[in-house]
Amino acid sequence: MANRAYNFNAGPAALPLEVLEKAQKQFVEFENSGMSLMEMSHRGAIYEKVHYEAEALLRELLGIPTGYKVLFIQGGASTQFAMIPMNLLRSGKTAAFVATGSWATKAIQEAKLFGEVSIAASSEADKYNRIPSIGELKYDSDAAYLHLTSNETIEGTQWSEFPDTGAVALIGDMSSDILCRPIDVSKFGLIYAGAQKNLGPSGVTIVIIREDLIAEPTAPVPTMLRYTTHAKADSLYNTPPTFAIYMMNEVLKWVKENGGAAGMEARNREKAKLIYDTIDGSNGFYRGFAQAESRSLMNVTFRLGNEELEKKFAKESEEQGFVGLKGHRSVGGLRASIYNAVPLESVRALVSFMKDFQSHNA
Template sequence: MTNVYNFNAGPSSIPAPVLEKAKNEMFNFEQSGMAVMEMSHRSPLYEKIHFGAMDQLRKIYHIPDEFEVLFLQGGASLQFSMIPLNFLGKNQKASYVLTGSWSEKALKEASALGEVETLSSSKDNQYKYIPETDLSQLSENVAYVHLTSNNTIFGTQWPTFPKKKNVPVIVDMSSDVLSRNLPWEDLDMIYAGGQKNAGMAGVTLVVIRKSLLETANDELPPSLSYKQHAKSDSLYNTPPTAAVYITGLVANWIDECGGVEEMNRRARAKAEMIYNVIDESNDFYTGHAEFSARSTMNITFRLADEQLEKAFLSEAKEAGFVGLNGHRSVGGCRVSSYNAVPLKHVEVLRDFMIDFMKKNR
């Protein structure tokens, strides 16, 4: 695997030290004779993994005590429905900021369960920017505001979140969780699939303010109730044990590297390398996102024509690069540089992009 440069948008790279540690201990955890995915989720051995991962996430993300940390299943997409089921009451509406395909999907699922509105949107310009969003203009019957912090398909990211007023703010952070510190005072809930920055597919992280949790619908089936999952310490049903284990290892790795602060520094350095090539290419490469909205996680760009793009992706594949194709819905090229992508791999890609440009001008 040393000759593969993995830039997949998700599932994506897992830190090499995490994979090595998992290889050495996952299949005979603490000499128990059992693999992590074989042991009872009610056993002390698994509880050590489960609560250890929660505690480490609290530490590296500086999560205040007034928040619960949950490990759920169904992917971040299940939250599109769970959120309105839990928090959108009668005679209320949910307010959504549209910045890409995933926020559109979240809005669509919520609209099947209650009244929704679009607070702001950048769809008018192909989601190239983050729209101005003023949370002070919300009507009294708004149950919550929903944002998507990073947009994998279009390569945009909220540089900062809007200041919260009197309405709960919920953020889908599936593609930039654990990549930068958060203003917890302006957030009431974040959620993220684990398969990009927090481990492997199968576990969904939810961090939710306890005061918001208290307002959740009490009449839901337990499996769809945030209250029930919090009450059961995310052990209401069998959790995705292997995925939780990997998340714990990833959190430990982040801590050993210098924390989320260091992840943010690395993310900025890696993204700057590729953006510099784009900006200095005299339109050989053309970025999609406006400068102020550029993502540090997903860098999207096009080449001059379709044939040149195909040649770029073909030669990149031959050179060992994986996952540089843009999303099937928009085409183009995409560099997904999540926490686990090594700086060296980005340097190799930068050099490849420069060489390809020189050969094809």
Template sequence: MTKRIFNFNPGPSTIPLSVLEQAQSELLNYNNTGMSVIEISHRSKDFENIIFQAETRLKNLLNLDDNYRVLFLQGGASSQFSMIPQNLLTEGKQANYAITGSFAKKACEEANLFGTTHIAASSKDQNHNYIPLKDKFSLSENPAYLHITTNNTIYGTQYKEYPSFDNIPLIADMSSDILCKPIDGKQFALIYAGAQKNLGPSGVTIIVIRKDLLEISNKTIPTMQRYDIMADNNSLYNTPPTFSIYLLNLVLGWIENQGGITAIEDHNESKAKIIYDAIDNSNGFYMGHAVPEFRSTMNVTFTLQNSDLDKQFIAEASEKGIIGIKGHRSVGGMRASIYNAMTQEGCQALVDFMLSFQKNNK
């Protein structure tokens, strides 16, 4: 294959080419073991070095200290919808949720199976085209935690500031924008994310958890659901998704080599701007879904003025090597997922196509 396409899928998504090339070069013989990284034991020193390096890198990139642990689990971010309340929702307390999209709603519904939930804020009234500000939050009387979804893949909205309330643990699903910009991870008691958007391939889910939550977590639930057991065993209680963790570690190294999170943020802001400018300057031919001040730098959602052109837009884009841009049915239109690994070249190719398509279909 002489030319890679531009993959705007929301996940699994594009991975840095240099990471894929390194994985390819090491596939048959990892670190002179005579085995593929897929074959080496998760109990071996070689793999322990991978998983410990990944934890260290992730904590450094999130500005975290030794008060946090990183876990590498399976089941996707959706598994955390139930694992969080099982571990942390205690009797007499309420799990508070900000409903800013489909996945936040699913997380709340799942928590309701294990205890009392409370909707602290919602953007449902405007089809989730904005993020409620902190002064619009109304917490329950005795919150166990507050859960937010920092970026909404389907609707293209993103928190620009995170709400915090005294000592109430803040939990965040960061599946679609983790490591897209600098943050102080110490704002959060727990962060979780599926890897398949910004961190690597599908198959591994990262959980960043403050140690005091490990201490108070429920000890009467099944072993595989317990955060403390997973932490005590360094995510090696059972066989983890070794190849996914290996690739995730390579992606973290790639972020470091790009200049770190600040450089990644500049890259992401620049990419998003050229697409949003094309939307805003189209005289209504393209219309963004998200309110401008809450626009995501990861998922650009927009509709065409004439929805009859949707199928034609997608088909012609595909011919240009641009795939994965069909929007979710909740919004319609298009969605360009431009995670960290998406190149400036790819975003410019999309914009060039948008301009050409508009000119030919006025």
């Protein structure tokens, strides 16, 4: 489609055009049922096929080992900030966190409402422009869990490798980089991710949880906020976000058709390299925010010489069909979010614009 925007939104984010076009065709009538998927019961065989197919594809593409449950939960990753300590932070235990930026900070603040929290490592002194090294991590051997945010969308930093935490359950917020590359799920006790960046539209959150962590909370927790509730009912205890799960299923099919997690990584590294090379080769006109070894494959954050120039960049880019290049309001600057579904052609167009903008404003 010639009139598609160059979509660099941080979330909700770009979806594969092929998926959108297929959904458009199936929206009014799904599989000769005489109705839309949005109109049918989530207890019926047609929807259940979609539901379980999405789970199976997620297991396949992430290589999820046996002994883990895959849950589809509403409320976004922000609900998981509370749900995790409500279920896993027992009395007398401490939850350890790695403070890497805005989203890790939100998770820390929420956990403090339910129990003791410690900071295993922090990059706050560096304005969160880097990911702490594994060697920097300090936490109790009997901690309830160690929580990290695998990719900080606002600061544009990403973990390149994950720690082995032994008996301490490792928890990963992968909302903004799940399936951008292969990962070893067995290192984690729990992984969670809002769908609206790499998996589909907003409305559903993925929780991958090791079965030994699924237990009734020791303190009173509302029924809908217990992992046991969703695990026992295969995420069908109440009406799930059926359209979001359908769309996620189609996105997962697209990922599989395009080489799986390894194919996504090759695609994402090529896109990221184009932009980072442009930044690094600009003789200081563009300045990357994240330290080189912590740069994200998903969110490229950068600055110009002053805010007025950044505003001009944002305005002129919008006029040329680019969407979402303003940095987050809390930090300013500029940001290109290049999730799985962002086409290489969009990134090439952005690089061309960046070079042209520099030539007229340096």
